[in-house]
Amino acid sequence: MRVKEFIKQSHLKPWDGVIVFLLILSSFLPIVVFGMQKIPETADKQAILRVDGEEIRTFDLYEGQEAYTFLYEDPHGDYNLLEIKDDQIRIKEADCGDQICVRRGWASKHGETIVCLPHKLVIEIQAKDGSEIGDLDY
Template sequence: MKKNDILLIAIIIVISLAALLVYNILGKAEQLKAVIVHDNQLIERIDLSKVEEPRTITVSGDYHNIIRVEKDRIRFEKSDCPEQICVHTGWLSKFGDIAVCMPNKTIIDIQKK
């Protein structure tokens, strides 16, 4: 491995860590909204701080996603897509958090009000 290789790797690490730091700083906002989009159509905007009763939302397209909403958090609970990446992403609760089901074209992301 040459010096340039190490330089490239160092630059990438610095850029990535800087970006993660920015996420962390921006993530400390309150009053967050979860936005569910399927196939470029807005399904629902949810004010997460105002969720009283946990509930589920089903989004159907090429596949089916079951999304669970609780107070201050949201996640893909079940999906019949092949890779299950959306389910494995787990709970979203901070600004900027995002979970995507590429096969079903569903995105949940957390935005500020």
């Protein structure tokens, strides 16, 4: 069936097609509007790296952050390679025997931890403003 025959049989007016086209086009308007908004690069959470209870470093976690790595090496030569990407963190490599910390994967929610027992290393996700876990929305 041709388009002209379909239009005649369905009693569509010439402007009906224009209106349908405009409605379909306007359905993409929210994607354009919200896509143009810039995501603020402010961190509302952070990852705290502690070794044997001593705070070594703090990493800000926020969406849109480029991936980078941080190598922690203790005086005995043991190491953990941390990867920070967007609002999450993980241990990418470690020279410990059990590799549980590497298999743990990404941590991104408030209160989550990654632990490497052989190296006495703990990474904990906390709110940057010091609020309690229960005060935050997931």
